[in-house]
Amino acid sequence: MTPPTQPSDSPDPALDAALLSLHRDVLGEAVPPTLLKAAHQLDTLQARTARNRRWLGMAASMVLAVSVGWFAHGALSPGNAGYARGSLEREFVRQASFAHEVYLPEKRHPVEVAAAEQEHLVQWLSKRLGKPLKVPSLAAQGFELVGGRLLPGDAGARAQFMFQDAQGQRLTLYMGSLQKADNATDLQSTQFRFESAGNTPSFYWAEKGFGYALSGQVDKATLMALASTVYSQIH
Secondary structure (H helix, E strand, C coil): CCCCCCCCCCCCHHHHHHHHHHCHHHHCCCCCHHHHHHHHHHHHHHHHHHHHHHHHHHHHHHHHHHHHHHHHHHHHCHHHHHHHHHHHHHHHHHHHHHHHHHHCCCCCCCCCEEHHHHHHHHHHHHHHHCCCCCCCCCHHHCCEEEEEEEEEECCEEEEEEEEECCCCCEEEEEEEECECCCCCCECCEEEEEEEEECCEEEEEEEECCEEEEEEECCCHHHHHHHHHHHHHHHC
């Protein structure tokens, strides 16, 4: 059985010649002025669009450069030290909350040095932090000292003291320097501030470049009263 003939894709010279002969008069005519005008307008529009896009790109780049420069100047200039101090505060209390959450559930090793060695604990941490430290007494509020530990911080060593009541509820007092090595941000003093980072409410404050944060999963009013007691004893 002979297969069907497939159409050929090769050009047919005779057919091409017939088509040219049929439309020879039209092909020989000049292009109408209206079409030439329309073509010219299209070229002009395309050129204008391309030029506008280039200008818009340059303008956007300039705006971005100016904005970045302004923001960097504002964030780093001495006149905006409050912004840097605010960031330093938030980072300090965040670290205090994190340390509280890490050691809160510990049963056998909640502290490095137990309350039985309180004198040694205070001397050791005072030396490491470069400042005489005091451990407040919260016995009247039902919390006894468990002990303390040394922790790292952005501006040097930090100390954490842990307290516990008869029901096993724990508080931690976190303290350390808030002065960077380059002295760019030195949080000298602040009023009490409340922060609830995750599940850990904290009251924190600063005094002479030294920060304090009392953290515990108790209600805000109770924590505020405890923080006031701590402040009155260590300052």
